Amino acid sequence: MADTRMPTATYICPQDGSRAGSTTLTWCCPACGGPWDLDTGALPPVRLDSLGGRVNSLWRYEEALPLSGPAVSLGEGRTPLVPLTGQVSAKLDFLMPTLSFKDRGAVMLAELARRLSPDRVVADSSGNAGTAVAAYCARAGLPCTVYVPEGTSPKKTGQIRAHGARLVTVPGDREATAAAARAAAGAPGTFYASHVFNPYFLHGTKTYVYEIWEELGGTLPDAIAVPVGNGTLLLGAALATAELLAHGLIDRRPALIAVQAEAVSPLAAAFRAGAEELSGVPDRARPTLAEGIAIPRPPRARQILAAVRESGGTFLTVTEDQIRAAQEDLAARGFFVETTGVACWAAVGGVTDRSVVVPLCGAGLKTGLAP
Template identity: 75%
Template sequence: MLMTMTTYSCPRCRVQAPADALTWCCPQCRGPWDLEFASAPVSLKSLASRVNSLWRYEEALPLATEIPHVTLGEGRTPLVPLTDAVSAKLDFLMPTLSFKDRGAVMLAELARRLAQGGGLRRVVADSSGNAGTAIAAYCARAGLDCVVYVPDGTSPKKLEQIRAHGARLTVVPGDREATARAAREAADEPGTFYASHVHNPHFLHGTKTYVYELWEELGGVLPDTVVVPVGNGTLLLGAALAIEELYGHGLVDTRPALVAVQAEAVSPLAAAFHAGAEELTEPAPVRPTLAEGIAIPNPPRARQILRAVRETGGTFLTVTEDQIHAAQLDLARRGLFVESTGVACWAAVRATAPRPGLTVVPLCGAGAKTGLSPSSTYRA
């Protein structure tokens, strides 16, 4: 059985469910869960002798109560300077070549423990590519049966990677939202664990290790500004969790500003933020964009994302297709081949006035997954 004291809770309805249940959403509003979990302080001095994966931050992780854990050695990605004031964290050097490994390892570990208790027959995930490849890889590592739902038009290289890990693919006609609906229907079947990087909060507790690594790499301090791409907001919300934990435990003196980046073509959160809204009133129209991984018209955690950015004194930025293409070429000429979604933050930083102090951007996915973006296909 799952050995954990954590509990799911709905931030809207205050409904609760045990974290060892297969209930993937709030039964009242069908919204995503939060996790009732209290982290403990991480000792910076002790980290030098710990395991070389994100499990090194065991005091901060809700599933670090048993060993061994599912792992592929994820985390500990390099932090390299791009300019005197901007550094990039190379999360495209993860085992499956994207930052989604941070959350996928947590979901696979949870599913492994659920399977040990009986009643779990398969894992289901939906993705535009990177989350699906990560879930497929970590389910393979854990010996779990996995089905990944992807939208029609997903990169062939990502489909090949998912199949190579042994997962079964279900290609859904239509867009990303249609794919999510199909996966949710499958997730309601008995014995199914929905490894949703959006709805399951364990994923966010995996992505928060991004900021714990920055804190460790920088010797116990955080950057002045943390820039993150936002579609469903899984990296941003994980970053916000880590910042609050580190600050709350007295491990940092100040909170960095969170700056969220969206593609101009699909930017519902940026529009809501600059309009002063607390949540989305309607989905954004779906338009083609090079940053397909963050082209989410109606993110389920919109309210949480907007609040997290405001509470840190951050803002939202948007980038055009030409800016994305130029940023990808610029990084490639610096020796870093990153997929087009993964360069959105660098595109935004290049186009805006520098903020005081150190800024860190993530390079989230490898260019080998999609190839070089076209220079004009997506122009209006």
């Protein structure tokens, strides 16, 4: 039976400590305008020997999730982990219901919205997050509007429309799109299904690591590589590894390898400069095949940089030619992955000195082959 209880976790601002109940529709910290984190209190451990016979979706890790008893699940999660080389394995998150890893977080946002019963749901996206939110809002019976930048792949906008969402195309880049959605999110009765500002999304993406941990028999690889734009998968991974370590379920945290396109790599530049936050970043992103991570000013930049450093990880960048070559190489191995989703393979495919897992996080059908 679907759970109808209101969420009990509390929003907390990582910058100034402001708090709000997570039943509020206030989508950012009212004091500083930054994104929320989530204070869930002490969550119980997920025991490996307790997982047999549980539901075959990410909801099997119910102890670690801030919501339970979902009504809007599409069976998301539990994607295969497949070796690519002797040291590098790929997690096939392009096999999710909407063909990208964003389903992990979108199901949490839609489930939260279902319980709050807003008049409308608003989202912004370069394509995949909007598609996922549209699909899960359709499942939940919630009216949804998705803002996308001009130039978004017609295959992605077609998916969004197919799920019944209203599509708004915004002139300009990803930053302009986010600004338009946030303006709309201020209307009364609006739930802003932001994969950047709402921390429930991060608690969905953390199941990516719980699945790797279960698949590897209660261990994790030496490193986990993730593509980073707004950093939602990386921050979810950091949450999961911290939880598993705190419960004594792993004995070390894997290094987090953050991958950016060389054309749009503000976080990599800040990391290499030893900075704790961004500075001197241009307002507009340069063109890149990795459109899903072309974010010049990620709102959680400080948290992303801190998470990579705390894990003993690093940032890597890849060129447009490397992205093209990686997409072709994966396709030759049987995996047709969109251009953003091949960035990690382009960065670490040749690693031989440690075990690494990379996400193949979006299907090639969403964008086609790189020109």
